[in-house]
Amino acid sequence: MxxxxxxxxxxxxxxxxxxxxxxxxxxxxxxxxxxxxxxxxxxxxxxxxxxxxxxxxxxxxxxxxxxxxxxxxxxxxxxxxxxxxxxxxxxxxxxxxxxxxxxxxxxxxxxxxxxxxxxxxxxxxxxxxxxxxxxxxxxxxxxxxxxxxxxxxxxxxxxxxxxxxxxxxxxxxxxxxxxxxxxxxxxxxxxxxxxxxxxxxxxxxFTRRLGGLYQQVREAREAARRAVTARDDLLGIVAHDLRNPLSAITLKAARLRRGADSEQVRQQAESIENVAKRMEQLIRTMLDAATLEASKFSVTPAPCAVDDLLRDTLELFGPLAESKRVRLEQSVNAPGLVIFAERGRVLQVLSNLVGNALKFTPQGGRVTLSVDREGGMARFAVADTGPGIPREDLTSIFERFWKVEAPGERGTGLGLYIAKGIVDAHGGRIWVESEVGRGARFYITLPLVDPAAHRAPAAAEAPALSAEGDPRAGG
Known part of the structure; x- marks a missing residue:
């Protein structure tokens, strides 16, 4: 500088x-x-x-x-x-x-x-x-x-x-x-x-000086590219070498918990199991972020029932909402919708949005998961009654490592960044509306199944979509 x-x-x-x-x-x-x-x-x-x-x-x-x-x-x-x-x-x-x-x-x-x-x-x-x-x-x-x-x-x-x-x-x-x-x-x-x-x-x-600076920038860019490549390689090695040991630790901790002969041993085994699952989740998050940054992220969409996605999300976060004394509700204005998406990735996005809403909503508050039809897209919405997001943060909320820590909570700051990459890979759109003191409302749109394609033989193989964009992308 x-x-x-x-x-x-x-x-x-x-x-x-x-x-x-x-x-x-x-x-x-x-x-x-x-x-x-x-x-x-x-x-x-x-x-x-x-x-x-x-x-x-x-x-x-x-x-x-x-x-x-x-x-x-x-x-x-x-x-x-x-x-x-x-x-x-x-x-x-x-x-x-x-x-x-x-x-x-x-x-x-x-x-x-x-x-x-x-x-x-x-x-x-x-x-x-x-x-x-x-x-x-x-x-x-x-x-x-x-x-x-x-x-x-x-x-x-x-x-x-x-x-x-x-x-x-x-x-x-x-x-x-x-x-x-x-x-x-x-x-x-x-x-x-x-x-x-x-x-x-x-x-x-000045041309000579600019030429020298350009050479420096090019060398710095090449060094950065090598560093990113090395980082991606390291993440791949870490993911490959750590997943199997973590899976073994999780399995053995689960067996130890089920066969424990005392409450203290059972609690310790459960704690080990939770830590291992947390580590595995962090590894998946880092890999997703690296893949998105390298423009290599892709999804394999297939017909997916929206009602099943909402039910699974509510079942997953119901106990957490009950423990925090927050009402978790759903509102389906267009039942029976079928989207063309990778089910696991959509659940990952909804889990991130609902988990964040529960994290920042105080006791006695409400989190609502709803879905509507918007042309050829299904529009999901996650609304909460939390403190809201300042206007100056709305433009950077989907960037890497952006985060606001809730009391007693910690995160990587990659959840919304990865969620945006997943939605973009499906050809959809994600955005947020919020006012300080009046909660936040996150929206995502995902393409509905084309009726003509939905009548195709079940054996037809679904195409893969990448994060670089889908020709049907809209919204």
């Missing part, structure tokens, strides 16, 4: 450490993934904001150029107002871009766009002022082509360089995110590999 306790404690510690490592590893992985994902999302959001601002900048530049050209051609004042609004939005986008955390290259490109836009807007303003002073659209168009178109191309090129830089930057951002994610995955796989190796190591250690 100390070895088992130490092993269980070691196993609990080992598995606790393994679970802790797994929990820490999973927590670290989740936290690391979360932090990396948050950082990448924030960074990519910033890059996307920059791209959005650059696209807005390019769009407002297009509006400045298109609205200004439209006014120069048509002289529509609404186009002039829209051009001024586009210039204001262009300046706002420039300020927003500068407010972002830009690289030196990006800042220089923004400066180039701002300067190119400034030169374009300056020349455009001069042309717009000239358009207001003259109606000559051809002159304005020539000046636009000569003075403003090169500045427009310069503005567009500066915007394209800024856009290309931002697109390259966001592609680089995605590539960096993929690389960081791959590196993180490699680290996490390494951590999981380490944890898996640790788990395999712990499993190998």
């Amino acid at each position: 100390p070895t088992r306790t130490r092993f269980e404690a070691t196993a609990r510690r080992g598995y606790a450490i393994l679970i802790l490592l797994l929990a820490v590893g999973m927590a670290f992985s989740l936290r690391r993934f979360s932090s990396v994902a948050d950082a990448q999302i924030e960074w990519l959001s910033a890059k996307e904001r920059n791209i959005t601002l650059v696209e807005r900048l390019r769009w407002t530049a297009e509006l400045i150029v298109s609205h200004g050209r439209g006014y120069l051609v048509s002289g529509n004042r609404e186009l002039l107002d829209e051009a001024e609004d586009s210039k204001a939005r262009f300046r706002e986008n420039i300020r927003a871009l500068r407010a972002e955390s830009l690289s030196p290259t990006a800042l220089q490109l923004v400066t180039d766009v701002e300067e190119a836009a400034g030169r374009f807007i300056l020349v455009q303003r001069e042309l717009l002022a000239a358009r207001e002073r003259t109606e000559d659209a051809g002159l304005i168009a020539r000046r636009f082509d000569e003075e403003l178109r090169p500045l427009r191309r310069e503005l567009y090129r500066s915007l394209e360089r800024l856009v290309d830089h931002k697109e390259f930057a966001i592609e680089a951002a995605y590539a960096g995110a993929r690389a960081e994610r791959a590196e993180l995955a490699l680290r996490l796989y390494s951590l999981l590999g380490l944890l898996a190796s640790t788990g395999l190591g712990v499993a190998w250690y």
Whole structure:
């Protein structure tokens, strides 16, 4: 037991450490993934904001150029107002871009766009002022082509360089995110590999320990089996070697008792005879218990009248009940029943139950032996008015060596165990119902004779049933 306790404690510690490592590893992985994902999302959001601002900048530049050209051609004042609004939005986008955390290259490109836009807007303003002073659209168009178109191309090129830089930057951002994610995955796989190796190591250690314990258990089981075999062999030898001497002692004591010439000699001979019978009964009990435990117990059933069994049981225990001043009664609600059982073994069971009832029933009490029909079974009942059996003992009362000593009585604790084995071998059932202070009621069921089988020729040999079970077993 100390070895088992130490092993269980070691196993609990080992598995606790393994679970802790797994929990820490999973927590670290989740936290690391979360932090990396948050950082990448924030960074990519910033890059996307920059791209959005650059696209807005390019769009407002297009509006400045298109609205200004439209006014120069048509002289529509609404186009002039829209051009001024586009210039204001262009300046706002420039300020927003500068407010972002830009690289030196990006800042220089923004400066180039701002300067190119400034030169374009300056020349455009001069042309717009000239358009207001003259109606000559051809002159304005020539000046636009000569003075403003090169500045427009310069503005567009500066915007394209800024856009290309931002697109390259966001592609680089995605590539960096993929690389960081791959590196993180490699680290996490390494951590999981380490944890898996640790788990395999712990499993190998405990598998080895369990293998050693299994070998010990197997050796202990084999030793126990050899011990049981040796015990059974010893019981067989004891039964064989002691029965004949005990029978001789019983016979000679009986002869001495019958031929005694004095009361003292007769009493001594009777005492020797009773002791020898008691020893023979103990030997039979031990042999029955050993046979039941080895699953070799069997019975040879035959048709048996229930009324004869009750009469023999009452005749056997009548003097004992009278001496203890206990009423021994019978109640037959279904007379004439015939069971298919081994008569001597059924008498052994009934004798055990009635003897126990008389043992624990006080003077003035009552023990009732009854029988009823229950389907294809005969149900015997032995009820007493004794102290009853505690509820916690009802589940173990049919186990080996379970017993409660009555005042002045001693037993082996095997009677009910053997009774259950006998009833099981017949395909029946045995159980008990009891309440403390209200007596106990033991029940057994045994199969009735099949009418078809009962009409078979008398010379037919009855089959043997073993304690391992009968195919007709029920109840």
